[in-house]
Amino acid sequence: MAIEDIVGRIAGDLEHLKRYTATPKAGCTRLPFTKEARQAVDYLKTIMAEAGLEVKEDAAGNVFGTLAGSDPTLPCVMMGSHYDSVVHGGDYDGIAGVICAVETARQLKERGIQPKRNFVVAGFCDEEGMRFGTGYFGSGAMLGKRDVAYCKRFRDTDGISIYEAMQAYGLDPNRIEEAAWPEGSIGCFIEAHIEQGPMLDAGNIEIGLVDCIVGIQRYMITVNGRADHAGTTPMDMRMDAVEAATKVISKIPDWAREKADGTVATTGFIRTIPGGMNIVAEQCEFTVDIRSRNNDNINDIVRRISAALDRETEAIGGSYEMDNKLTITPVNLSQGMLSVMEESCKEHAFSYQYLPSGAGHDALEIGQVLPTVMLFVPSKDGRSHCPVEFTRYSDLAKAAVVLLDLAEKLLTE
Ligand code: HGY
Ligand code: MN
Numbered sequence: 001m002a003i004e005d006i007v008g009r010i011a012g013d014l015e016h017l018k019r020y021t022a023t024p025k026a027g028c029t030r031l032p033f034t035k036e037a038r039q040a041v042d043y044l045k046t047i048m049a050e051a052g053l054e055v056k057e058d059a060a061g062n063v064f065g066t067l068a069g070s071d072p073t074l075p076c077v078m079m080g081s082h083y084d085s086v087v088h089g090g091d092y093d094g095i096a097g098v099i100c101a102v103e104t105a106r107q108l109k110e111r112g113i114q115p116k117r118n119f120v121v122a123g124f125c126d127e128e129g130m131r132f133g134t135g136y137f138g139s140g141a142m143l144g145k146r147d148v149a150y151c152k153r154f155r156d157t158d159g160i161s162i163y164e165a166m167q168a169y170g171l172d173p174n175r176i177e178e179a180a181w182p183e184g185s186i187g188c189f190i191e192a193h194i195e196q197g198p199m200l201d202a203g204n205i206e207i208g209l210v211d212c213i214v215g216i217q218r219y220m221i222t223v224n225g226r227a228d229h230a231g232t233t234p235m236d237m238r239m240d241a242v243e244a245a246t247k248v249i250s251k252i253p254d255w256a257r258e259k260a261d262g263t264v265a266t267t268g269f270i271r272t273i274p275g276g277m278n279i280v281a282e283q284c285e286f287t288v289d290i291r292s293r294n295n296d297n298i299n300d301i302v303r304r305i306s307a308a309l310d311r312e313t314e315a316i317g318g319s320y321e322m323d324n325k326l327t328i329t330p331v332n333l334s335q336g337m338l339s340v341m342e343e344s345c346k347e348h349a350f351s352y353q354y355l356p357s358g359a360g361h362d363a364l365e366i367g368q369v370l371p372t373v374m375l376f377v378p379s380k381d382g383r384s385h386c387p388v389e390f391t392r393y394s395d396l397a398k399a400a401v402v403l404l405d406l407a408e409k410l411l412t413e
Protein backbone atom coordinates (compact mmCIF):
# COMPACT_ATOMS: atom_id res chain seq x y z
CA MET A 1 0.00 0.00 0.00
CA ALA A 2 1.42 3.40 -0.93
CA ILE A 3 2.31 5.61 2.02
CA GLU A 4 -0.19 8.20 0.77
CA ASP A 5 -2.96 5.65 1.30
CA ILE A 6 -1.72 4.92 4.81
CA VAL A 7 -1.73 8.66 5.51
CA GLY A 8 -5.33 8.84 4.31
CA ARG A 9 -6.55 6.04 6.53
CA ILE A 10 -4.77 7.32 9.63
CA ALA A 11 -6.03 10.84 8.96
CA GLY A 12 -9.57 9.58 8.48
CA ASP A 13 -9.60 7.78 11.81
CA LEU A 14 -8.00 10.57 13.84
CA GLU A 15 -10.14 13.27 12.24
CA HIS A 16 -13.21 11.20 13.17
CA LEU A 17 -12.03 10.67 16.75
CA LYS A 18 -11.42 14.39 17.29
CA ARG A 19 -15.19 14.87 17.72
CA TYR A 20 -15.27 12.75 20.89
CA THR A 21 -14.37 15.49 23.35
CA ALA A 22 -16.24 17.12 26.23
CA THR A 23 -14.71 20.49 25.30
CA PRO A 24 -15.29 21.08 21.58
CA LYS A 25 -13.14 23.94 20.16
CA ALA A 26 -11.13 23.86 23.42
CA GLY A 27 -8.99 20.79 22.96
CA CYS A 28 -9.59 17.12 23.63
CA THR A 29 -11.14 16.24 26.97
CA ARG A 30 -11.84 12.51 26.97
CA LEU A 31 -11.77 11.33 30.57
CA PRO A 32 -12.25 7.70 31.62
CA PHE A 33 -15.75 6.27 32.04
CA THR A 34 -17.44 9.19 30.30
CA LYS A 35 -19.65 9.58 27.23
CA GLU A 36 -16.66 10.65 25.17
CA ALA A 37 -14.70 7.55 26.23
CA ARG A 38 -17.65 5.36 25.26
CA GLN A 39 -17.87 7.05 21.83
CA ALA A 40 -14.15 6.56 21.19
CA VAL A 41 -14.24 2.91 22.31
CA ASP A 42 -17.24 2.18 20.10
CA TYR A 43 -15.44 3.72 17.12
CA LEU A 44 -12.28 1.71 17.84
CA LYS A 45 -14.36 -1.48 18.10
CA THR A 46 -15.94 -0.71 14.72
CA ILE A 47 -12.67 -0.16 12.86
CA MET A 48 -11.02 -3.13 14.58
CA ALA A 49 -13.91 -5.35 13.43
CA GLU A 50 -13.69 -3.87 9.91
CA ALA A 51 -10.00 -4.80 9.92
CA GLY A 52 -11.00 -8.40 10.60
CA LEU A 53 -9.87 -8.46 14.22
CA GLU A 54 -11.62 -10.30 17.05
CA VAL A 55 -12.78 -7.44 19.29
CA LYS A 56 -13.09 -7.46 23.10
CA GLU A 57 -13.78 -4.82 25.72
CA ASP A 58 -12.52 -5.97 29.11
CA ALA A 59 -13.65 -5.42 32.70
CA ALA A 60 -11.44 -2.31 33.05
CA GLY A 61 -12.70 -0.50 29.95
CA ASN A 62 -9.74 -1.48 27.74
CA VAL A 63 -10.48 -2.49 24.13
CA PHE A 64 -8.49 -5.16 22.29
CA GLY A 65 -8.51 -6.35 18.67
CA THR A 66 -6.81 -9.69 17.94
CA LEU A 67 -5.42 -10.93 14.65
CA ALA A 68 -5.21 -14.68 15.29
CA GLY A 69 -1.88 -16.44 14.90
CA SER A 70 -1.46 -20.01 13.67
CA ASP A 71 -0.47 -20.95 17.23
CA PRO A 72 -2.55 -18.80 19.62
CA THR A 73 -0.94 -20.52 22.60
CA LEU A 74 2.29 -18.58 21.97
CA PRO A 75 2.75 -15.31 23.92
CA CYS A 76 1.21 -12.55 21.80
CA VAL A 77 2.71 -9.42 20.34
CA MET A 78 0.71 -6.47 21.71
CA MET A 79 0.77 -2.98 20.18
CA GLY A 80 -1.22 0.07 21.22
CA SER A 81 -1.60 3.03 23.54
CA HIS A 82 -4.36 4.85 25.46
CA TYR A 83 -7.61 6.42 24.21
CA ASP A 84 -8.18 8.81 27.11
CA SER A 85 -6.79 12.35 27.32
CA VAL A 86 -6.02 15.11 29.78
CA VAL A 87 -8.43 18.04 30.11
CA HIS A 88 -8.20 20.46 27.16
CA GLY A 89 -5.51 18.23 25.71
CA GLY A 90 -4.45 17.45 22.19
CA ASP A 91 -5.90 15.20 19.48
CA TYR A 92 -2.89 12.89 19.16
CA ASP A 93 -1.66 11.97 22.66
CA GLY A 94 -2.33 8.23 23.07
CA ILE A 95 -5.02 7.79 20.43
CA ALA A 96 -2.54 8.24 17.55
CA GLY A 97 -0.66 5.18 18.85
CA VAL A 98 -3.85 3.15 18.97
CA ILE A 99 -4.64 4.07 15.36
CA CYS A 100 -1.07 3.24 14.26
CA ALA A 101 -1.57 -0.20 15.81
CA VAL A 102 -4.89 -0.65 13.97
CA GLU A 103 -3.16 0.39 10.74
CA THR A 104 -0.42 -2.18 11.37
CA ALA A 105 -3.09 -4.89 11.74
CA ARG A 106 -4.78 -3.75 8.52
CA GLN A 107 -1.54 -4.05 6.60
CA LEU A 108 -0.67 -7.45 8.07
CA LYS A 109 -4.05 -8.67 6.77
CA GLU A 110 -3.79 -6.95 3.38
CA ARG A 111 -0.32 -8.37 2.81
CA GLY A 112 -1.59 -11.83 3.71
CA ILE A 113 1.01 -12.18 6.44
CA GLN A 114 0.05 -15.17 8.59
CA PRO A 115 1.34 -14.53 12.08
CA LYS A 116 2.57 -17.49 14.14
CA ARG A 117 1.43 -15.80 17.36
CA ASN A 118 -1.53 -13.51 17.99
CA PHE A 119 -1.14 -9.85 17.17
CA VAL A 120 -3.20 -7.81 19.64
CA VAL A 121 -4.13 -4.14 19.16
CA ALA A 122 -4.71 -2.43 22.52
CA GLY A 123 -6.62 0.73 23.43
CA PHE A 124 -6.03 1.36 27.13
CA CYS A 125 -8.37 3.14 29.52
CA ASP A 126 -7.18 5.99 31.78
CA GLU A 127 -3.45 6.10 31.16
CA GLU A 128 -3.36 9.77 32.16
CA GLY A 129 -4.84 9.51 35.63
CA MET A 130 -6.32 12.94 34.95
CA ARG A 131 -9.74 12.29 36.50
CA PHE A 132 -8.72 10.34 39.60
CA GLY A 133 -5.14 11.58 40.05
CA THR A 134 -3.61 8.14 39.47
CA GLY A 135 -2.30 6.70 36.18
CA TYR A 136 -2.05 3.59 34.00
CA PHE A 137 -5.38 2.21 35.25
CA GLY A 138 -6.16 0.09 32.16
CA SER A 139 -2.66 -1.25 31.50
CA GLY A 140 -2.22 -1.84 35.23
CA ALA A 141 -5.46 -3.83 35.29
CA MET A 142 -4.22 -5.94 32.37
CA LEU A 143 -1.15 -6.75 34.48
CA GLY A 144 -3.33 -7.75 37.43
CA LYS A 145 -2.41 -4.66 39.51
CA ARG A 146 -5.90 -3.19 40.03
CA ASP A 147 -8.52 -4.52 42.48
CA VAL A 148 -11.82 -3.40 44.04
CA ALA A 149 -10.03 -1.65 46.93
CA TYR A 150 -8.02 0.41 44.43
CA CYS A 151 -11.25 1.35 42.60
CA LYS A 152 -12.86 2.50 45.85
CA ARG A 153 -9.77 4.40 47.08
CA PHE A 154 -9.44 7.07 44.40
CA ARG A 155 -12.05 9.79 43.78
CA ASP A 156 -12.39 12.64 41.28
CA THR A 157 -12.91 16.27 42.30
CA ASP A 158 -16.67 15.65 42.45
CA GLY A 159 -16.07 12.88 44.99
CA ILE A 160 -16.96 10.10 42.53
CA SER A 161 -14.78 7.01 42.99
CA ILE A 162 -13.37 4.94 40.16
CA TYR A 163 -15.74 2.23 41.42
CA GLU A 164 -18.83 4.45 41.05
CA ALA A 165 -17.67 5.87 37.73
CA MET A 166 -17.22 2.36 36.33
CA GLN A 167 -20.75 1.44 37.43
CA ALA A 168 -22.19 4.56 35.80
CA TYR A 169 -20.25 3.68 32.64
CA GLY A 170 -21.82 0.20 32.56
CA LEU A 171 -18.91 -1.83 33.91
CA ASP A 172 -19.00 -3.99 37.04
CA PRO A 173 -16.00 -2.86 39.15
CA ASN A 174 -16.33 -6.02 41.25
CA ARG A 175 -15.03 -7.88 38.18
CA ILE A 176 -11.99 -5.62 37.70
CA GLU A 177 -9.55 -8.48 38.39
CA GLU A 178 -10.96 -10.35 35.36
CA ALA A 179 -9.06 -7.79 33.24
CA ALA A 180 -5.77 -9.47 34.21
CA TRP A 181 -4.13 -11.47 31.44
CA PRO A 182 -2.68 -14.90 32.31
CA GLU A 183 1.03 -14.92 33.24
CA GLY A 184 3.14 -15.43 30.09
CA SER A 185 0.32 -14.67 27.64
CA ILE A 186 1.89 -11.40 26.45
CA GLY A 187 5.31 -11.73 24.84
CA CYS A 188 6.09 -8.05 24.29
CA PHE A 189 4.50 -4.61 24.04
CA ILE A 190 5.08 -1.92 21.40
CA GLU A 191 3.82 1.65 21.71
CA ALA A 192 3.93 4.40 19.13
CA HIS A 193 3.34 7.84 20.65
CA ILE A 194 3.85 11.52 19.92
CA GLU A 195 7.07 12.79 21.53
CA GLN A 196 5.30 15.53 23.49
CA GLY A 197 8.65 17.31 23.60
CA PRO A 198 10.81 19.44 21.27
CA MET A 199 13.72 17.20 20.26
CA LEU A 200 12.49 15.50 17.04
CA ASP A 201 10.74 18.58 15.67
CA ALA A 202 13.71 20.85 16.43
CA GLY A 203 16.09 18.37 14.83
CA ASN A 204 13.80 17.71 11.87
CA ILE A 205 13.99 14.01 12.76
CA GLU A 206 11.20 11.72 11.52
CA ILE A 207 11.36 8.80 14.01
CA GLY A 208 12.32 8.66 17.69
CA LEU A 209 13.64 5.36 19.07
CA VAL A 210 12.96 5.50 22.80
CA ASP A 211 15.57 3.72 24.93
CA CYS A 212 14.25 4.55 28.39
CA ILE A 213 11.29 6.10 30.21
CA VAL A 214 11.63 8.17 33.37
CA GLY A 215 10.28 7.07 36.73
CA ILE A 216 7.43 9.08 38.29
CA GLN A 217 6.09 9.78 41.76
CA ARG A 218 2.86 11.75 42.24
CA TYR A 219 1.37 13.08 45.49
CA MET A 220 -1.71 15.03 46.54
CA ILE A 221 -0.63 17.10 49.56
CA THR A 222 -3.10 18.76 51.95
CA VAL A 223 -1.81 21.41 54.36
CA ASN A 224 -4.15 22.03 57.33
CA GLY A 225 -4.33 25.45 59.03
CA ARG A 226 -7.31 27.32 60.44
CA ALA A 227 -9.96 29.50 58.82
CA ASP A 228 -9.99 33.06 60.17
CA HIS A 229 -11.13 36.55 59.24
CA ALA A 230 -8.65 38.08 56.77
CA GLY A 231 -9.00 41.55 58.25
CA THR A 232 -9.15 41.11 61.98
CA THR A 233 -6.69 38.27 62.53
CA PRO A 234 -3.18 39.59 63.34
CA MET A 235 -0.40 38.11 61.18
CA ASP A 236 1.25 36.39 64.18
CA MET A 237 -2.00 34.70 65.23
CA ARG A 238 -2.80 32.98 61.92
CA MET A 239 -2.59 29.34 60.91
CA ASP A 240 -2.47 30.20 57.21
CA ALA A 241 -2.37 26.97 55.18
CA VAL A 242 -1.48 28.89 52.00
CA GLU A 243 1.55 30.53 53.62
CA ALA A 244 2.92 27.15 54.72
CA ALA A 245 2.14 25.38 51.44
CA THR A 246 3.59 28.06 49.18
CA LYS A 247 6.84 28.18 51.16
CA VAL A 248 7.24 24.52 50.22
CA ILE A 249 5.92 24.70 46.64
CA SER A 250 8.27 27.57 45.76
CA LYS A 251 11.33 25.44 46.63
CA ILE A 252 10.44 22.33 44.61
CA PRO A 253 11.51 23.51 41.09
CA ASP A 254 15.01 24.45 42.26
CA TRP A 255 15.42 21.07 43.99
CA ALA A 256 14.80 19.49 40.56
CA ARG A 257 17.13 21.94 38.77
CA GLU A 258 19.91 21.17 41.23
CA LYS A 259 19.97 17.56 39.94
CA ALA A 260 21.11 18.96 36.54
CA ASP A 261 20.27 15.69 34.74
CA GLY A 262 16.80 16.30 33.31
CA THR A 263 14.99 15.64 36.59
CA VAL A 264 11.70 17.58 36.66
CA ALA A 265 9.10 18.44 39.28
CA THR A 266 5.73 20.09 38.74
CA THR A 267 2.92 21.46 40.86
CA GLY A 268 0.05 21.44 38.40
CA PHE A 269 -2.87 21.74 40.80
CA ILE A 270 -3.46 24.03 43.78
CA ARG A 271 -6.75 24.60 45.62
CA THR A 272 -7.53 26.59 48.79
CA ILE A 273 -10.39 25.69 51.12
CA PRO A 274 -12.85 27.32 51.73
CA GLY A 275 -11.43 29.55 48.97
CA GLY A 276 -12.68 32.98 49.98
CA MET A 277 -10.69 36.14 49.26
CA ASN A 278 -11.40 37.48 52.76
CA ILE A 279 -10.83 34.19 54.59
CA VAL A 280 -7.47 32.93 55.84
CA ALA A 281 -7.31 29.50 54.18
CA GLU A 282 -8.11 26.53 56.39
CA GLN A 283 -6.58 24.10 53.90
CA CYS A 284 -4.34 24.21 50.84
CA GLU A 285 -4.27 21.18 48.52
CA PHE A 286 -1.56 20.79 45.87
CA THR A 287 -0.05 18.11 43.68
CA VAL A 288 3.55 17.25 42.95
CA ASP A 289 4.65 15.23 39.92
CA ILE A 290 8.37 14.30 40.10
CA ARG A 291 10.22 12.51 37.27
CA SER A 292 13.75 11.35 36.64
CA ARG A 293 15.79 8.63 34.93
CA ASN A 294 17.48 8.33 38.33
CA ASN A 295 15.10 6.99 40.97
CA ASP A 296 17.32 8.24 43.82
CA ASN A 297 16.71 11.80 42.63
CA ILE A 298 12.95 11.30 42.88
CA ASN A 299 13.22 9.85 46.37
CA ASP A 300 15.52 12.70 47.47
CA ILE A 301 13.08 15.38 46.32
CA VAL A 302 10.18 13.57 48.02
CA ARG A 303 12.22 13.48 51.22
CA ARG A 304 12.98 17.22 50.97
CA ILE A 305 9.30 18.04 50.41
CA SER A 306 8.31 16.03 53.46
CA ALA A 307 10.98 17.72 55.63
CA ALA A 308 9.89 21.18 54.43
CA LEU A 309 6.25 20.35 55.16
CA ASP A 310 7.23 19.26 58.69
CA ARG A 311 9.02 22.59 59.20
CA GLU A 312 6.45 24.94 57.65
CA THR A 313 3.35 23.31 59.14
CA GLU A 314 4.95 23.29 62.58
CA ALA A 315 5.66 27.03 62.14
CA ILE A 316 1.92 27.76 61.73
CA GLY A 317 0.81 25.15 64.27
CA GLY A 318 -0.83 23.13 61.54
CA SER A 319 -0.45 19.68 59.98
CA TYR A 320 -0.42 17.97 56.59
CA GLU A 321 -1.23 14.76 54.72
CA MET A 322 0.89 13.52 51.79
CA ASP A 323 -1.18 11.05 49.74
CA ASN A 324 0.88 8.97 47.30
CA LYS A 325 -1.08 8.62 44.05
CA LEU A 326 1.57 6.95 41.87
CA THR A 327 5.03 5.48 42.28
CA ILE A 328 6.70 3.89 39.27
CA THR A 329 10.40 3.34 38.61
CA PRO A 330 12.36 4.24 35.43
CA VAL A 331 12.41 1.54 32.73
CA ASN A 332 14.99 0.67 30.04
CA LEU A 333 13.35 -0.49 26.79
CA SER A 334 14.14 -3.49 24.57
CA GLN A 335 17.35 -2.97 22.62
CA GLY A 336 16.47 -5.96 20.43
CA MET A 337 13.25 -4.38 19.20
CA LEU A 338 14.92 -0.96 18.94
CA SER A 339 17.57 -2.46 16.64
CA VAL A 340 14.87 -3.91 14.36
CA MET A 341 13.19 -0.51 14.13
CA GLU A 342 16.57 1.17 13.52
CA GLU A 343 17.19 -1.19 10.58
CA SER A 344 13.72 -0.36 9.25
CA CYS A 345 14.45 3.38 9.45
CA LYS A 346 17.68 2.86 7.51
CA GLU A 347 15.88 0.73 4.90
CA HIS A 348 13.23 3.38 4.34
CA ALA A 349 15.68 6.29 4.69
CA PHE A 350 13.74 7.74 7.60
CA SER A 351 15.85 10.01 9.80
CA TYR A 352 15.88 8.79 13.40
CA GLN A 353 17.48 9.30 16.77
CA TYR A 354 17.53 7.54 20.10
CA LEU A 355 16.04 9.52 22.96
CA PRO A 356 14.56 9.07 26.46
CA SER A 357 10.93 9.69 27.29
CA GLY A 358 10.21 12.37 29.89
CA ALA A 359 6.54 11.46 29.66
CA GLY A 360 5.17 8.35 31.27
CA HIS A 361 3.16 6.01 29.04
CA ASP A 362 1.43 2.65 29.24
CA ALA A 363 4.83 1.38 28.13
CA LEU A 364 6.24 2.61 31.46
CA GLU A 365 3.80 0.44 33.38
CA ILE A 366 4.06 -2.56 31.05
CA GLY A 367 7.84 -2.23 30.68
CA GLN A 368 8.21 -2.92 34.40
CA VAL A 369 7.43 -6.60 33.69
CA LEU A 370 7.55 -7.28 29.91
CA PRO A 371 9.91 -6.62 26.96
CA THR A 372 8.69 -3.25 25.74
CA VAL A 373 9.62 -0.64 23.14
CA MET A 374 8.42 2.80 22.09
CA LEU A 375 8.59 4.76 18.89
CA PHE A 376 8.05 8.54 18.85
CA VAL A 377 6.86 10.87 16.11
CA PRO A 378 7.51 14.63 16.22
CA SER A 379 5.28 17.04 18.13
CA LYS A 380 5.13 20.45 16.43
CA ASP A 381 7.10 22.92 18.57
CA GLY A 382 7.23 20.20 21.25
CA ARG A 383 3.79 21.17 22.51
CA SER A 384 1.41 18.66 24.10
CA HIS A 385 -1.29 18.38 26.78
CA CYS A 386 -2.85 21.47 25.20
CA PRO A 387 -5.17 22.19 22.25
CA VAL A 388 -2.33 23.27 19.94
CA GLU A 389 -0.77 19.78 20.12
CA PHE A 390 -0.06 18.77 16.50
CA THR A 391 1.57 15.90 14.65
CA ARG A 392 1.66 15.43 10.86
CA TYR A 393 -0.28 12.43 9.54
CA SER A 394 2.64 11.78 7.19
CA ASP A 395 4.89 11.27 10.22
CA LEU A 396 2.39 8.82 11.70
CA ALA A 397 2.34 6.94 8.40
CA LYS A 398 6.14 6.59 8.52
CA ALA A 399 5.78 5.24 12.04
CA ALA A 400 3.25 2.72 10.75
CA VAL A 401 5.77 1.54 8.14
CA VAL A 402 8.40 0.93 10.84
CA LEU A 403 5.86 -0.72 13.15
CA LEU A 404 4.82 -3.08 10.35
CA ASP A 405 8.43 -4.16 9.78
CA LEU A 406 8.85 -4.82 13.51
CA ALA A 407 5.52 -6.63 13.81
CA GLU A 408 6.18 -8.79 10.74
CA LYS A 409 9.56 -9.89 12.11
CA LEU A 410 8.18 -10.66 15.60
CA LEU A 411 5.10 -12.46 14.25
CA THR A 412 6.84 -14.71 11.72
CA GLU A 413 10.15 -15.63 13.42
O1 HGY B 1 1.83 12.51 32.24
C1 HGY B 1 2.39 11.87 31.35
O2 HGY B 1 3.60 11.79 31.31
C2 HGY B 1 1.61 11.14 30.31
O3 HGY B 1 1.17 12.05 29.33
N1 HGY B 1 0.52 10.43 30.90
MN1 MN C 1 -0.57 12.46 28.11
Ligand code: MN
Binding pocket: 082, 093, 094, 127, 193, 360, 361
Ligand atom coordinates in the same frame (compact mmCIF):
# COMPACT_ATOMS: atom_id res chain seq x y z
MN1 MN D 1 0.05 9.65 26.31
